[in-house]
Amino acid sequence: MRQSSINRLKQGDVLGRTIYANDGRVLLGRGIALTSSYIQRLRELGITIVYVDDEETKDIVVEDIISEEHRREAMSYLELSGQAIQVGKDFDGFKVKKAVKNIIEDIFSQKDIFISLTDMRSYDNQVFAHSVSVCVLATVLGKALGLDQNNLEALAIGALFHDIGTVKLPKELLRKREAFTIKEADLFETHTSLGFDILRSKRELSLISAHIAFQHHERLNGSGYPRKLEGDGIHHLALIVGISDFYDNLVNDGPGHTRILPHDACEILMGCSDKLFPHDLVVTFLKHIAAYPTGCTVKLNTGEIGIIVDQNKSLPMRPIVRVLQAGKDLNQVKAREYDLVKKRTTFIESILE
Structure with a gap:
């Protein structure tokens, strides 16, 4: 694949x-x-x-961190919750907690987690797919940081609902992929306060989850919103969701932006260290991210083109590449693989899309 x-x-x-x-x-x-x-x-x-x-890549397995069933379940509950909120009705917070429990169990059932799967998102499911992915990213990071069960559940729920306020925004705004105007950006930024108001009324959910929705766009240097909080003024769980949301927005199309490639996103995130997010949080997060996702097509400095077939988790920038061709014809398959940790003079020049 x-x-x-x-x-x-x-x-x-x-x-x-x-x-x-x-x-x-x-x-x-x-x-x-x-x-x-x-x-x-x-x-x-x-x-x-x-x-x-295809024949050349049928043995390549790209595995999700959580089961397909649990990902679809979480997206479905999010959609149902959003529909209820739009018409002024309550939603079932206990079903949400069940979905989050399943996600946490999936993540804790794995020893070494390395995220390589890219979402297939449409205009209509982008917000929900993004929210589930942010939940997964934040929970993986929370696990790595050794959070206890209560904090982990509050984190995962806050991550899953971090953008719930967007259900009250115009659909045409959420479908826009070009940069927002100042007026549009101001409107979009209200989703944090809207989300906080929605979640704080849910007694079955932790108030911390509501504060995560409120603060996930706050940044270490005070450049975020809605309150321009700085440093320790930002809840540490909100920073975890913030970095997860920031990365997922970089590598996927979304409201007001188009995606960039994962290795570029990793470089940008490292550049944000100690500015937007704490350095230790950035380093821990990047330890679980594939800069070159399994299954993507790359061009090497040798001129050869190949597919990423596996990862070196200790050195994410140096994966294993199956060379497919020397020229432009993808049918000229060569049966050899390069482990870029061992083949030190060979490196990836670009991802081909």
Whole structure:
């Protein structure tokens, strides 16, 4: 299985991972041969990245940190909660706690966690998919930091609902991918206060989770919002969600922005150390992130093109690459792999999309 940009898809490519709607319905199932109309529909939905299976990469396994069932369950509960909030009704906080418990159990069932999967997001499920991914990232970081069970649950719920205030914002604002105007940015920033007001009324949820939604855009140097808090004035769990949200927004399209590549996002995040986020938090976070995700196509400094087939967790910038070609024809397969930890003069020049 390999990653492919929507722009590189061609008729006959076989889908390697199922694409779901935000309510859990299957949009396109794994194993389906893509037609030109399917590809066009994916483009209309706003999906920019998919996974495909082919002979050269059928043995490459790209595993999620949590089960597909639990990811879909969390997205479904988020959507139902959002629908209830939009019409002024209450939502079931106990179902949310159940979904979060499943995510935490999935994460704690794994010893060494390294995040390499890229989400396949549409315009309609972007907010919910983003929220679940931020929940996963924050919980992985919380586990690495040794948080106790109560703090971990409050963290995961706050992460899952960190953007819940956006359900009260105009849909056209959330679908916009170009930079916001000043007026649009001011409106979007209200989602933190809206989220706090929604969550603090839920007695079955920790008040800390509400403060996470309120503070997840605050930054160490006081440049964040809504209150421009600094340093110790920001709750430490909000900083964990903040860095998770920041990274996920870098590597995925979202309201007011388009994505960049993971290795560039890792460099940006390191540059934010001790400015936007504490240095130790940045270092711990990056230990669990694949700079070059498994399944992506890369160009090496040798001129060769290959697929990332595995990771060196001790050195994330030096993965294992299967060379597919020397030229531009992806059908000229070469049966050799480079472990970039051992092959020190070879390095990745770029990710090809």
